Amino acid sequence: MRSYLLNRYVVLAIFISMSLLFSGCQTAKTEKTFRLGIIPSENGQETLKQFSPLVAYLEESMKVKVEPYVATDYNAVVEAMRAKHIDAAMFGPFSYIMAVERAGAEVCVVRVGESGAPTYNSYFVTYKDSGIKTLEDLKGKTLAYTDPGSTSGYLVPAKVLLDHGLSTPDFASVIYSNGHDASLLAVKNKQVDAAAIDEMTYNRAIKKGIITKDEVPTFYTCPPIPQSPFAVAKDIDPELKQKFVEAMIKVHELRPDVLKPLSASKYVTATDDNFQLIRDTAKALKLDLSKIK
Structure with missing residues (x-):
């Protein structure tokens, strides 16, 4: 009888352990991740250092895991969005219109400079x-x-x-x-x-x-040049997009220290029309946006 009961307890313990393990795996699989691309305006290590406070803030605010991706060049960020490897990215104005052309990127917020200017030089x-x-x-x-x-x-x-x-x-x-x-x-x-x-x-x-x-x-x-935007992938999870935009437009109120390394005072919502000047400039230089590497 004791042997029978012992066997039952062993089987039950194994069942519970497997259930917990399976449950853990399911949670890991369903945990949302926000993949954030960043153009390398400076060397990759320095760029990641500048954006690390923002990444930590976004994780806290959005309640998701944020994975930063600093590419080797500007084109690589555009291609990462085209290949659906990232959900959003910080672009320069020109790389943004390249991303619109080649990846269907959708602008959502734009940087306002430390002086409050909507442009930089x-x-x-x-x-x-x-x-x-x-x-x-x-x-x-x-x-x-x-x-x-x-x-x-x-x-x-x-x-x-x-x-x-x-x-x-x-x-x-x-x-x-x-x-x-x-x-x-x-x-x-x-x-x-x-x-x-x-x-x-x-x-x-x-x-x-x-x-x-x-x-x-x-x-x-x-x-003057329009300030740099953040844009999202065209097929991003709408819930993730909403969380990201809300976090970005509130960052200057909740965590202004996060903005200092980014030379920003805040982020505000933006539309594609903000960057028509950049398109006109590219046209004047006779640049093919689909072929720039």
């Missing part, structure tokens, strides 16, 4: 004693862009140069550095004569003591 920079004072002085020099998909590191500066009668054949060489910070260092170390970078990276580098205004001065400020 791109700078042309050079090194001290380069002799470069104007855009015309760039002829025959070496130039660094950031990435073919970068708004402030390529698109707008290229349009400015075109308006001044300058294009790629006018330079000794043109390179893509794959990061605004990399472009700054290339200029500082005199590997290139000039570069086009965004104002946020320039100001951060000065604050960190990486460069000084004397070492790497600006010599031209490009026209």
Whole structure:
């Protein structure tokens, strides 16, 4: 009898253990994950560091696991959305319209700068004693862009140069550095004569003591650029989208410290019309959005 009861208890214990294990597996399978892409405006490690506070805030606010994905270049984030590997992404204005064209991305919120401005600027920079004072002085020099998909590191500066009668054949060489910070260092170390970078990276580098205004001065400020947006995939879970948008438009009230590394004061809702200027600029440069790599 004791043996019979013991066997029953063993069977019952095994049944309960298997039930708990199965239940745990089911919970793991159904737990929602929010996959967030981020363009690499600076090196991947630094970019992830800047966005880590936001990722932690989103996990807390949305009650889901947030997986950040910092790509090797701007195009890779666009392709990740096209391949349905991410649910949303922080794009630059130009990479956003590429994502609309190729992945059906839908803008939802846009950054407002630390000064409250809806726009930001791109700078042309050079090194001290380069002799470069104007855009015309760039002829025959070496130039660094950031990435073919970068708004402030390529698109707008290229349009400015075109308006001044300058294009790629006018330079000794043109390179893509794959990061605004990399472009700054290339200029500082005199590997290139000039570069086009965004104002946020320039100001951060000065604050960190990486460069000084004397070492790497600006010599031209490009026209204002619409601030960078977050966009979601066209087939995103509507509940996830709602949670994400609500979290982003409340972040300045709930966790303003999260915004400081992102050079933002808040995020507000946006529409695709905000970026018509970028489309017009790409058209003026005769760029095929479906083929940019």
